[in-house]
Amino acid sequence: MSQKTTEVLDGNAVGDAIKADLADCIDTLTDADVTPGLATVLMSDDGASETYVSMKQKACEEVGINGFHYELDPEAPAEVLFDKIDELNEDPDVHGILVQMPVPDHIDKRDVLNRINPDKDVDGFHPENVGRLVAGNARFKPCTPHGVQKLLEAANVETEGKDAVVVGRSEIVGKPMANLLIQKAPGGNATTTVCHSRTDDLAEKTLDADIIIAAAGVPELVDGSMVPEGATVIDVGVNRVEADNEKGYELVGDVEFESAKEKAGIITPVPGGVGPMTITMLLYNTVKAASLQEDVEVELP
Ligand code: NDP
Numbered sequence: 001m002s003q004k005t006t007e008v009l010d011g012n013a014v015g016d017a018i019k020a021d022l023a024d025c026i027d028t029l030t031d032a033d034v035t036p037g038l039a040t041v042l043m044s045d046d047g048a049s050e051t052y053v054s055m056k057q058k059a060c061e062e063v064g065i066n067g068f069h070y071e072l073d074p075e076a077p078a079e080v081l082f083d084k085i086d087e088l089n090e091d092p093d094v095h096g097i098l099v100q101m102p103v104p105d106h107i108d109k110r111d112v113l114n115r116i117n118p119d120k121d122v123d124g125f126h127p128e129n130v131g132r133l134v135a136g137n138a139r140f141k142p143c144t145p146h147g148v149q150k151l152l153e154a155a156n157v158e159t160e161g162k163d164a165v166v167v168g169r170s171e172i173v174g175k176p177m178a179n180l181l182i183q184k185a186p187g188g189n190a191t192t193t194v195c196h197s198r199t200d201d202l203a204e205k206t207l208d209a210d211i212i213i214a215a216a217g218v219p220e221l222v223d224g225s226m227v228p229e230g231a232t233v234i235d236v237g238v239n240r241v242e243a244d245n246e247k248g249y250e251l252v253g254d255v256e257f258e259s260a261k262e263k264a265g266i267i268t269p270v271p272g273g274v275g276p277m278t279i280t281m282l283l284y285n286t287v288k289a290a291s292l293q294e295d296v297e298v299e300l301p
Contacts, residue, residue: 012272036286036289041084042071043071043074078107085097088120118139148177174194174215211232251271
């Protein structure tokens with residue numbers, strides 16, 4: 001009897017291949033005297049946010065993007081952050097601006113997103129960029145869902161005509177993910193269901209799916225009993241759960257990996273699946289931003 005084999009997608013490998021292509025784009029820009037620049041702004045003492053920002057800066061350095069990093073006092077008034085954003089909007093060396101979320105409670109996140117020049121909004125969260133994505137004319141696709149799309153493409157997972165279930169409807173993952181999947185474009189054309197915390201029977205939806213994308217922020221929400229035989233399972237979730245180790249915690253996804261792997265045809269691990277793709281697509285958007293602002297054509301991967 002033949003053993004069932006499940007393909008475990010390697011987000012690091014797919015991300016590295018895209019980074020190699022981005023390095024060629026950066027060479028083209030450098031030949032035209034342009035060095036792409038990404039500014040990150042951190043206004044938080046949160047350890048996880050600090051880690052995310054430093055990973056982003058490190059990734060920039062690796063591919064030859066100029067990184068500019070600013071840390072603002074989390075107690076400072078909103079104007080301090082807005083002034084910094086205004087300054088970066090005007091700075092010709094900065095092609096992309098990323099304000100690490102969450103910002104402190106006394107600042108309205110929407111005011112921050114609205115303040116960033118949409119041409120430099122490499123997160124793709126400015127209302128103009130959200131509108132363009134929905135209209136099928138995206139300038140910057142949000143990094144995590146774009147990374148998922150690239151992972152599916154790398155694994156030759158056809159989305160056209162397939163049933164996709166997205167678990168989660170956040171502005172940063174669920175909604176843009178669903179928007180990409182329904183576009184009349186490559187990597188789209190999927191019949192897409194969006195589930196959320198008020199969904200009546202989640203398993204009923206996922207059991208009908210060819211592709212499940214879990215982005216709920218609930219540890220191991222999707223287990224093997226919810227996965228149809230041969231489905232593609234993409235786990236966006238990154239959750240810290242208590243563990244009996246040195247750190248006192250471990251990272252788990254929104255999918256119960258072992259039981260889901262028994263059923264899935266293709267699955268992503270946590271860590272090492274979607275995570276590395278998110279950072280790669282931030283580099284992609286920064287290179288795209290530089291190319292558009294400086295009017296230098298590059299062949300994006
Ligand atoms: P949010 O908390 O903003 O959104 C979670 C969504 O999941 C909401 O729409 C919520 O529904 C829905 N949800 C919650 N519980 C359930 C449930 N029991 N059944 C169905 N749906 C549910 O999270 P994010 O979208 O920001 O992030 C999701 C996960 O992805 C997190 O683990 C996060 O850490 C991770 N993440 C990973 C990234 C990466 O690079 N790998 C990048 C970004 C996020 P409702 O709207 O009704 O509240």
